[in-house]
Structures are given as structure tokens and as C-alpha cells.
Amino acid sequence: MRGLRLSSILAVVAVGASAIPTKGISSPYDGFKVFRVKTQGHPSAIQEKLSNITFEQWNHDVNSHIDIVVAPDQLPVFAELGLEFDVMHEDLGASIAAESVHSSLWKRQAGDPSWFDSYHDYNDHIEYFQSLHDLFPDNSEIISSGSSYENRSLYGIHLWGTGGPGKPAVLYHGTVHAREWISTATTEYLTYKLVTGYNAGDRDARSALDKYDFYIIPIVNPDGFAYTQTTQRLWRKNRQPGPNGSTCYGRDINRNWEFAWDANPLGASTNPCSQTYKGERPSDTPENQGLDKLVRQLRDGAGIKLYIDWHSYGQYILSPFGYKDTLYAPELGKWTKAAQIVSDAIRDSSSDLTTFTFGPSGATLYPTTGAAPDHVYSIGRAEFSYTIELRDIGRYGFVLPPELIRPTVEEQWAGQKVLWSLLDEEFFDGVGPA
Numbered sequence: 001m002r003g004l005r006l007s008s009i010l011a012v013v014a015v016g017a018s019a020i021p022t023k024g025i026s027s028p029y030d031g032f033k034v035f036r037v038k039t040q041g042h043p044s045a046i047q048e049k050l051s052n053i054t055f056e057q058w059n060h061d062v063n064s065h066i067d068i069v070v071a072p073d074q075l076p077v078f079a080e081l082g083l084e085f086d087v088m089h090e091d092l093g094a095s096i097a098a099e100s101v102h103s104s105l106w107k108r109q110a111g112d113p114s115w116f117d118s119y120h121d122y123n124d125h126i127e128y129f130q131s132l133h134d135l136f137p138d139n140s141e142i143i144s145s146g147s148s149y150e151n152r153s154l155y156g157i158h159l160w161g162t163g164g165p166g167k168p169a170v171l172y173h174g175t176v177h178a179r180e181w182i183s184t185a186t187t188e189y190l191t192y193k194l195v196t197g198y199n200a201g202d203r204d205a206r207s208a209l210d211k212y213d214f215y216i217i218p219i220v221n222p223d224g225f226a227y228t229q230t231t232q233r234l235w236r237k238n239r240q241p242g243p244n245g246s247t248c249y250g251r252d253i254n255r256n257w258e259f260a261w262d263a264n265p266l267g268a269s270t271n272p273c274s275q276t277y278k279g280e281r282p283s284d285t286p287e288n289q290g291l292d293k294l295v296r297q298l299r300d301g302a303g304i305k306l307y308i309d310w311h312s313y314g315q316y317i318l319s320p321f322g323y324k325d326t327l328y329a330p331e332l333g334k335w336t337k338a339a340q341i342v343s344d345a346i347r348d349s350s351s352d353l354t355t356f357t358f359g360p361s362g363a364t365l366y367p368t369t370g371a372a373p374d375h376v377y378s379i380g381r382a383e384f385s386y387t388i389e390l391r392d393i394g395r396y397g398f399v400l401p402p403e404l405i406r407p408t409v410e411e412q413w414a415g416q417k418v419l420w421s422l423l424d425e426e427f428f429d430g431v432g433p434a
């Protein structure tokens with residue numbers, strides 16, 4: 001892929017802590033279009049044609065389509081390529097501006113669901129978790145899973161129910177990829193529903209928290225996330241400088257986990273300028289080191305019952321293994337059965353019948369090395385370990401309009417509460433490998 005070096009064309013606009021996020025950065029994308037180019041099973045022929053223009057590619061699974069961001073000066077050449085496509089964003093700058101409806105609508109009351117009507121400034125996210133803790137003082141604590149390269153806390157919350165803490169862990173990570181903002185909202189919504197539901201006597205929230213300790217870290221890549229709000233909306237990696245004088249920044253924290261880090265050359269990039277740059281060594285990002293430390297602590301404590309790394313987009317529920325598409329774990333049968341039940345619950349709960357595809361990661365999508373679910377299963381010994389790719393399937397991609405936050409997070413609550421109720425069921429005994 002010929003990547004468009006977006007950093008070279010973006011003006012850096014400094015935004016103060018209390019300013020409106022992203023508003024200042026909409027203009028660099030003014031006039032950019034996002035296309036879903038159909039490949040219909042022949043991606044290499046289409047990629048050959050696309051090599052005539054520069055673009056940024058959003059997806060890796062190119063068998064049916066390639067989603068690309070095209071700058072205004074490339075549009076005439078793109079039009080001449082004779083490709084079949086749909087328009088995802090007519091004007092990406094306008095879509096980003098529409099996305100940054102400000103959080104002042106939120107009344108700074110944690111019990112108020114209007115938080116989920118807009119995207120928010122990084123500092124407000126920290127405050128939001130503090131206010132959820134304040135609603136649940138005897139059953140929660142604010143925790144940190146380490147620090148980022150720029151020294152931001154990987155803050156989170158630990159929740160427990162009757163007789164806790166100390167039960168097997170449910171661990172959620174959000175926003176490892178900085179631009180996947182809907183994953184922040186989703187991990188926050190699940191926290192909000194657990195806390196307010198437990199307080200109100202909700203049966204699902206009570207039974208989950210009485211059985212498991214929840215560890216929820218909504219922004220595991222805070223430097224990248226802050227960067228998407230101040231400078232470049234579509235940034236993915238962390239903000240660590242490149243090695244050996246490389247001018248490119250950032251490592252993909254989700255290609256940096258120790259387990260099988262180097263197992264498959266197709267699973268990550270060794271190029272510091274790539275979106276999937278895996279680092280120089282396993283776990284050579286401060287973020288990964290902190291996350292891994294908590295994983296090992298939980299393993300050595302009451303153990304990890306369920307791990308989910310929340311991403312967007314594409315609507316998938318993916319289990320290990322990612323690093324090798326022909327390798328099936330002995331637990332794959334139960335993981336797939338559980339994923340199917342979650343997928344059904346999501347579909348049944350959503351007014352537009354949202355469907356999620358499920359299966360082992362490498363075989364279902366594409367190979368990934370050094371990715372979280374493989375590590376948290378193999379090293380962290382999690383009984384269930386997934387990546388969930390949230391909405392959508394390509395209408396808006398990473399720039400999901402604020403009015404779609406609520407339906408997206410609500411359907412995940414429907415999926416998770418069913419999943420929690422099944423984790424300890426004998427139901428899974430005897431379900432063999434798929």
C-alpha cells in the first residue's frame with residue numbers, strides 16, 4: 001500500500017485542556033473523501049490500479065473491499081481508474097467537525113446517560129470515571145495499569161460486588177488504537193451500567209459483580225488518544241519516537257505483546273512508519289509493559305475469567321489465535337459458541353438487527369502477531385479472550401457520528417450481560433474444538 005503521509009499535510013493546531021476537542025483539526029481533512037472500493041475477491045487487481053494514486057487505507061481485510069481516504073488533489077486521477085465504489089464520507093473534514101459536538105451538554109452527573117450523546121475531551125474522561133467511582137464508593141477503586149510514554153496514567157476502575165474484592169477478573173481494554181473512539185464510549189457505558197445497575201438492584205449487574213471483579217481501562221493508549229483530539233483525528237499508534245533516528249512516531253501497542261511477537265511476518269510491520277509497527281522488541285512500549293503487569297497480577301491472583309480488547313470497526317467477535325490462521329486452541333469450540341450467543345443477543349437487542357461475525361481471529365480476518373487476546377490467553381491464562389470490533393461495517397468507519405454512540409454501546413450491554421451469565425455454565429462442557 002502506498003500510504004499518504006498525512007502528518008506532512010496536517011497543520012498542528014494546539015488545543016488547550018478546556019477547549020473543544022477536534023474542532024481545530026477538522027480543516028486538514030476538508031475536501032478529503034473516503035471511498036469503499038469494491039474488490040469482489042480480486043484485491044490485487046484493484047490494488048494495482050490504486051497504485052496510481054496516494055491514499056490512506058483504513059482496513060486490512062481487503063477481500064471484498066478497500067476503504068481509502070483520498071486527498072482532493074488525487075480525486076481526478078481516482079475518478080479515471082474506473083473502479084466500483086461507495087462513498088463513505090463525502091467530505092471527511094465536515095464529518096469530523098460534526099463528530100465534535102461538545103461535551104458541555106453533559107451535566108457532570110455520572111448517573112446522567114447524556115454523556116453518551118457526544119464524544120469528549122480526554123480530561124473529561126478521567127473525571128467521568130472518578131464520578132462513577134463516587135457513585136459506588138464502597139465497591140470500587142480507581143486504578144492505574146501503568147503510564148504512557150508521555151507520562152499519562154492508564155487509569156481505570158476496579159469494581160466488585162458482595163463479598164468482594166478478590167473474585168476472578170473480567171478485564172476490559174479500550175482505545176488501544178487511538179482513533180477508535182467508540183471503544184472508549186463502550187467501555188465507559190458498560191461501567192456506567194454496572195455501577196448504576198448495581199445501585200438500583202438490577203439483576204444482571206448484581207449477578208455479574210457478585211461473581212466477578214471487573215477491571216476496566218477505557219483508554220490504554222492515552223497519548224495517541226490525546227493526539228487524535230489535538231492534531232490528527234486518524235492517529236492509531238502510541239506517541240513513542242521511532243528507533244535509530246527514524247522520523248516516524250509510534251508503535252502499535254496491539255502488535256507489541258510478548259506472546260508470539262515474532263511468530264509470523266504477515267502479522268505486523270517492522271517499518272517504524274507503518275500503522276502496525278510492532279516495535280524493536282516485545283513489550284518495548286511503556287503502555288504494553290503496564291498492561292502486561294496487571295494481566296500477570298490478575299493471573300497470579302484469582303485468575304482472569306474474561307478478557308476483551310475493544311476496537312472498531314467491522315463488527316467482529318474474534319478469539320485466539322491471531323498469529324496463525326491454521327492453529328485452533330482446544331477451547332475454540334466454547335469460545336465460538338459463546339461468541340455466537342453474544343452475536344445473537346446483539347442482533348436481537350438492536351432495532352436495525354446489527355450482525356457480528358465471529359470466529360478465530362487469524363482465520364476470520366487476517367494474521368496479527370503480538371496482539372492482546374493471544375497473549376492474555378496464553379500468558380494471562382484467561383478462560384475467554386476476545387477482540388470485539390464495534391460498529392460499523394463501513395458506512396462511517398472510524399468517524400462514527402455521535403448519534404450512533406447510544407445504539408452501539410447499548411447493544412454491547414445486551415451482549416455482555418448474556419456473556420457474563422454463561423461464563424461459569426456447565427453448558428460449555430463437552431463443546432469440542434470447532
Ligand SMILES: [Zn+2]
Nearest residue numbers: 177180311312
Ligand atoms: Zn483497533
